[in-house]
Amino acid sequence: MMSIKVRTDINQPLREGTPAIFVGMILSKSFGYALQGVLYVASASNNNGKIQLDKIAETLTVPRYFLGKVMKRLAKEGILNSVKGHHGGFSINETTLHTSLLKLAELTGEMEQFDSCVLKSRTCNTRNPCPLHHKFEPLKKKWQTLLASTTIGDLLRKEQPDFIRSIAAI
Amino acid sequence: MMSIKVRTDINQPLREGTPAIFVGMILSKSFGYALQGVLYVASASNNNGKIQLDKIAETLTVPRYFLGKVMKRLAKEGILNSVKGHHGGFSINETTLHTSLLKLAELTGEMEQFDSCVLKSRTCNTRNPCPLHHKFEPLKKKWQTLLASTTIGDLLRKEQPDFIRSIAAI
C-alpha cells in the first residue's frame, strides 16, 4: 500500500525519521492514471469488449471523474476508442498497443518543462551549463529513452503479468 | 535563456510542434533557488564576508521573498550562517561545503513522495511490482546516488567554474 504525502509549508520542519531518499514526483498522477487505465482496458477488452468508466475507476481505485478527463483525452487522441450510451465504454484500437509511454507523457502534460534546469537557472544551457548540467543531463536522457522505447504492448506482453492480471481480475 | 511553461488544463490540446521530449520537474524551484543561493554565497563570501538577501536575489534574478524563505530554512538547519541587522547577511560555515545535494533536497521538501509509483498504483511494491517498477527503479536510484554523492564543495571545486564565476561576478 502506497500513499503519497506532500509537505504543506516550506517553513515546516521535517519530521524526525524522514527517510533520506529522494525521488521527485517525476511523473504526474494524470500520467499514472492514464497508464493504469489503458493497461486495464487493453487487458480486459479482448474482443472489442467495452469497459465502462465506472468499472475502470472502481477497479483501479482511482478518482472517477478525474480519470474520466484523462480517458477522454486519450480517446480524443485516438489511443483508445470510446462509445457513448448503452453498452458504451472504452476499448482498444489498432494504435493502442503501439503507443509509447512518451506519447502518454505528452498527453498528460508532463512535458513543457522539458529543459527545466535543475538549478532553475535562467542562464543554464549547453554552452554555459550550470554545475549540475552535465551530471543530470544523461539521467534525463535515460528517462526519455525509456519512455520513448516502451509501448503499452510491451508492458502487456513482457512485464509483470501478475500485476496486469491482478488489475484485470478484480 | 530558459523559461518554464506549465500547461493549465488537462483538457487543453497540446500545441502543434510541442517537442517530443520529456523531463518532469523532478526537482522543485525551492531546490533550485536554494542551490543557487548557497553556491552564490559560498563563492562570494570568502573571508567571513556576509551577503545580503537583496543582493543575492537581485544577482540570481530570483523572487526575493521566496528566496528569503528558502535561505531562512538553510540557516536554521545550519547549512548557512545568517546575521540580522547592520552589515548582516548570509555566510558560509564549516558545514556548508560538505553539505550534499540530497540534504538540500530534503530541506526543500522534494522527498516525501520517495516511493511514489510511476503508475500511481496503490498496490505496487517490490513484491508485487507494477509493470514499470523494475524499469524505473534503477533510474530513481541513480538520481539518489548522484544527489547523495555530490556536495556543494564538489560543485565549487570541480564543476563549471565559468558558471560559478558568472553568478558571482555580477
Place this chain on the structure above:
DNA sequence: TGATCAAAAGACATTCATGTCTTTAATGAC
C-alpha cells in the same frame, strides 16, 4: 539609548494539478 538596518516570521495572493459535481449529447433497448 535610540535609530537604522536586515533577517525572521507570518499573513495573504496566485497558479496549477487534482478532485467533484452537474449538465449535455450520443447510443442502444424497448
Place this chain on the structure above:
DNA sequence: GTCATTAAAGACATGAATGTCTTTTGATCA
C-alpha cells in the same frame, strides 16, 4: 419515439507550491 445509459463537457472546489507584502525581532552604529 421514448427512455435508460454512458461518455463528453463544463462549472466549481480543494490543496500544494510559489510568490508578495507587512510586521516583528535582533543586531550594529551613532
